[in-house]
Amino acid sequence: MKKKLLALTLAVSLLAGALAGCTRPQAQTTPTPAPTQTPEATATPAPTPAGEKADVRLAVLKGPSGVGAAGLIAGSEAGETANHYQVTIAAANDEVVAGLSRPDDPIDIAAVASNVAANLYNKTDGGVQVLAVSGLGVLYILENGDSIGSMADLKGRTLYATGQGANPEYVLNYLLTENGVDPAEVDIQWKTADEITALMASGEAEVCMLPVPAATGVLMKNENVREALDLSAEWDALQNGSRLTMTTIVARTEFIQENPQAVEAFLADYEASVDYVNGDPAAASELVARYEITPSAKIAELAIPKCALVCITGADQIKGVIQGYYEVLWQANPQSIGGGIPDDGFYYGG
Numbered sequence: 001m002k003k004k005l006l007a008l009t010l011a012v013s014l015l016a017g018a019l020a021g022c023t024r025p026q027a028q029t030t031p032t033p034a035p036t037q038t039p040e041a042t043a044t045p046a047p048t049p050a051g052e053k054a055d056v057r058l059a060v061l062k063g064p065s066g067v068g069a070a071g072l073i074a075g076s077e078a079g080e081t082a083n084h085y086q087v088t089i090a091a092a093n094d095e096v097v098a099g100l101s102r103p104d105d106p107i108d109i110a111a112v113a114s115n116v117a118a119n120l121y122n123k124t125d126g127g128v129q130v131l132a133v134s135g136l137g138v139l140y141i142l143e144n145g146d147s148i149g150s151m152a153d154l155k156g157r158t159l160y161a162t163g164q165g166a167n168p169e170y171v172l173n174y175l176l177t178e179n180g181v182d183p184a185e186v187d188i189q190w191k192t193a194d195e196i197t198a199l200m201a202s203g204e205a206e207v208c209m210l211p212v213p214a215a216t217g218v219l220m221k222n223e224n225v226r227e228a229l230d231l232s233a234e235w236d237a238l239q240n241g242s243r244l245t246m247t248t249i250v251a252r253t254e255f256i257q258e259n260p261q262a263v264e265a266f267l268a269d270y271e272a273s274v275d276y277v278n279g280d281p282a283a284a285s286e287l288v289a290r291y292e293i294t295p296s297a298k299i300a301e302l303a304i305p306k307c308a309l310v311c312i313t314g315a316d317q318i319k320g321v322i323q324g325y326y327e328v329l330w331q332a333n334p335q336s337i338g339g340g341i342p343d344d345g346f347y348y349g350g
Contacts, residue, residue, distance in 0.1 A: 161190055
């Protein structure tokens with residue numbers, strides 16, 4: 001068990017460096033090795049006996065993955081979920097990846113970008129598995145003006161964007177290339193969502209790429225900003241046989257093997273949470289704001305219908321949704337998914 005966690009720690013520290021550095025490595029055609037962090041040391045708990053609530057360390061990201069988990073977080077606090085969750089709400093993928101590899105008190109289950117999930121699997125020799133697809137396309141091009149009507153219109157423009165080294169960068173580059181634009185012909189300025197929001201709200205920036213709910217916040221703050229392009233629609237227009245698949249839920253393989261009932265209970269809790277959020281955006285938005293997943297309940301309420309929240313489970317179903325997306329990313333840049341398309345061992349079947 002310690003050897004497995006050490007291997008996960010070493011491989012993940014490599015991926016953390018890649019995410020932090022945001023550099024594009026040379027393309028390879030075979031899986032390559034993945035990132036890290038360390039809080040207080042506590043012993044890894046033993047598997048939970050049947051019939052007892054498991055203590056599960058869960059990490060989600062601010063943004064859509066956190067929005068989808070809002071009901072679960074509230075339910076856990078009220079003692080109404082099948083498991084008890086110790087929840088970390090992280091600002092970036094590298095924080096979550098680091099937590100998965102901690103030698104003591106590691107995260108058990110986490111929401112990460114779909115390309116990061118593949119990286120982790122490839123670079124840890126199967127140290128994680130994907131439990132569910134949790135989010136589809138949520139990226140938008142916003143414009144402070146009225147001159148962008150297609151991806152080709154971005155040529156020669158300055159575009160402020162978030163998500164360097166993760167799905168947004170690879171999606172943007174792919175869509176530009178497929179529409180006849182070399183990404184080098186666009187002045188892409190990589191910044192945080194908060195920085196871009198401020199620039200767009202003040203009118204200093206004209207064009208940006210942001211995910212919901214950050215994009216929703218910009219539209220609320222500046223009435224001159226409009227939604228120029230829905231990148232999910234742009235992706236679908238290419239008819240490449242894949243779906244834009246942004247976020248997944250992964251778990252440490254060791255945790256899955258030792259706590260199968262807790263994993264199944266989590267999937268039931270998470271599906272119920274997604275159903276609640278999608279079904280009652282007004283009530284859910286109050287929880288989202290309470291947990292500081294978005295800046296305000298109003299932003300959350302307007303964003304939820306565009307967050308593309310799902311809970312797709314089952315090995316065949318997950319693979320059917322995500323493999324085509326991985327194939328596109330692999331053809332564009334093999335290192336975006338860790339050097340190779342994950343094999344069937346990546347998919348948790350329940």
